[in-house]
Each structure stands twice: as C-alpha cells, then as structure tokens.
Amino acid sequence: MYDIRIAPSILSADFSKLGEEVTAIDKAGADYIHIDVMDGHFVPNLTFGAPVVKAIRKSTDKVFDVHLMISPVDSLIDDFVDAGSDIITAHIESGPHLHRTLQHIKAKGVKAGVSLNPHTPIESIKHVMDMVDLILIMTVNPGFGGQSFIPLLDKIAKARQMINDCGRNIDLEVDGGINFKTARQVIAAGANVLVAGTAVFKDGLDGYAKNIASLRG
Numbered sequence: 001m002y003d004i005r006i007a008p009s010i011l012s013a014d015f016s017k018l019g020e021e022v023t024a025i026d027k028a029g030a031d032y033i034h035i036d037v038m039d040g041h042f043v044p045n046l047t048f049g050a051p052v053v054k055a056i057r058k059s060t061d062k063v064f065d066v067h068l069m070i071s072p073v074d075s076l077i078d079d080f081v082d083a084g085s086d087i088i089t090a091h092i093e094s095g096p097h098l099h100r101t102l103q104h105i106k107a108k109g110v111k112a113g114v115s116l117n118p119h120t121p122i123e124s125i126k127h128v129m130d131m132v133d134l135i136l137i138m139t140v141n142p143g144f145g146g147q148s149f150i151p152l153l154d155k156i157a158k159a160r161q162m163i164n165d166c167g168r169n170i171d172l173e174v175d176g177g178i179n180f181k182t183a184r185q186v187i188a189a190g191a192n193v194l195v196a197g198t199a200v201f202k203d204g205l206d207g208y209a210k211n212i213a214s215l216r217g
Contacts, residue, residue, distance in 0.1 A: 002192035006212050007032035007065050007173070010056075011047060011145045012197030018052070022059040025200065028208035029216075032065040032087075034175070034195045036145075037080070042071035042094055043143035050079035057084035065134075065193075067115065067175070069142050070094060074101055081108040089113030089136050089173075092120055102131045113173070117142065118150050122158045129166045134193070135159050139186070140176030145197045149177025153189040160190025183215045 008030045013021035022033055035053060040046040053066065066085040070076060073094040080088060088105045092114060095101050105112040113134035114125055118141060125135065137156050140147035156174060163170045174186045175195035183194055200211045 002187075002190075004187060004216050005031035005171075005193045006200075006215050007034035007193055007195045008200040008208075008212065009034040009036055009145065009175070009195050009197035011036045012201040019056050019059040021201075022056050024205055025208055025212070026060040026062050029212045030062060030200075032063045032193065033060060035064060035066045035085075037066060037068050037070060038143060039070035042091070043069045045143045050076070050083040053080060053085060054083035063087060065089070065113075065173075065195075067113075067136065067195075068094065069115075074104055077101075077104050077108065081105075081110055085110055087111040087113055087134055089115050089134060091115045091117065091142075092124055093117065098125075099128060099131070102128055106131065113171075115142075115175075116155075118152060122155050122162065126162070129162060129168065129170070132170055134171040134173055135163070136173045136175055136195075137191070138176050139174055139178075139182075142176075147177055149179075149182045151185070153185060156186055156189035156191055163190075178215070180214050184217065187217060 008025045038045040038047040063086045065087045067089045071094040073090045102112045111133035115136040139150045173193035174191040178196040179199045
C-alpha cells in the first residue's frame with residue numbers, strides 16, 4: 001500500500017476568504033493544496049492567476065500542487081513558480097513540445113507533472129517518464145468542479161505499472177469525481193494522491209478534517 005496523500009482542490013473553497021480556507025484545510029490534514037488554474041481557452045472556465053497563488057502562499061507551508069489548464073503554457077510557467085508553486089503540472093495538449101515544457105519546469109527547481117485528459121492514452125508519456133515527478137490522470141473532462149467520475153481504472157493501473165517499471169519515485173494523482181466511494185477504487189488501482197474538491201468542502205469548515213480522513217481510508 002502506498003502512502004496516500006490528499007490534495008483538496010480550492011476550486012471548491014469559498015473564494016471570498018481563500019487564505020482562511022487554505023489555512024483551514026492545512027490544519028484539517030491536507031497533504032497538498034491543489035490549485036486549478038483555468039484560462040477560459042484550454043478549458044471553458046476562468047479561475048486563478050499567479051497573483052492569487054502568491055497571495056495565498058503566506059497561508060500555509062504545505063505543498064502547492066498547481067495544475068495549469070492553460071494553453072499555451074510555457075510563457076506562464078515562470079510566473080507560477082515565482083508565486084510559490086512547488087509542483088507545476090501541464091497537460092500534454094497545452095503546448096507543442098511536452099519535453100521542452102517539462103525541461104522548463106525542472107530548470108526552475110520545482111517538481112514537474114504531466115496531466116492526461118480522459119481520452120489521452122497513457123502511452124503518450126512513455127518517453128518522458130525519466131523527467132516527470134507526478135502523473136495526473138483526469139477522471140473528468142477538465143474545466144469544472146463537481147463532475148461525475150469517469151471509471152478509468154485500467155488507465156490508472158497502467159500508469160502505476162509504468163511507474164513501477166521505470167523505477168522512479170513518481171506520484172500518481174487522480175482528479176475528478178473523487179468521493180469516499182471512488183477514492184477506494186482509484187487507490188486500489190494504484191493512485192497515491194487524490195484531488196478532491198466537493199468531497200472535502202461540502203460540509204463546511206467543521207467537516208474538513210473528517211472528510212480528508214475519510215478519503216485517506
């Protein structure tokens with residue numbers, strides 16, 4: 001069994017008091033703070049820019065797990081690293097040269113992640129396994145919170161096998177429709193980092209710790 005880490009997505013937090021919400025999920029037991037950056041172009045929604053990431057950085061020392069759903073992505077990597085990101089994850093489709101994008105992220109001294117949309121085959125990252133620190137399997141089509149889980153358990157299991165075969169310490173993260181039921185399924189398939197928005201924040205402040213613990217198993 002892997003060390004399971006929970007990464008609450010602040011997309012489901014109360015934006016009017018975002019810093020306080022980040023502090024609250026930190027104290028409630030979050031391992032990572034998952035920040036979904038959407039540009040209204042690569043995905044049909046707008047969320048956080050680098051200034052917001054910088055503003056909430058003072059609210060916690062936990063890992064900032066920043067998921068860039070933007071295209072083109074390369075020109076904005078520096079801004080998000082400088083704002084305090086610890087992990088930068090980019091989509092395969094967000095630029096013409098994934099290898100170059102990962103090189104750019106690594107050169108900034110932070111961890112590099114690659115994200116796969118539901119339709120994107122896991123084999124497409126075979127030739128960058130030596131560069132990635134995190135693989136993010138999307139189990140919804142990116143762009144909105146609160147969507148239903150797409151059961152891509154075979155894809156998650158294949159990603160875990162690829163990680164084991166390469167012999168590197170790579171996080172396998174799953175994002176989309178994660179709740180107390182689907183969490184068990186993706187963990188069994190090999191995931192060790194779970195992104196959850198609604199499942200963490202749905203009961204308000206008093207429920208954060210209970211919900212995070214329940215997702216962890």
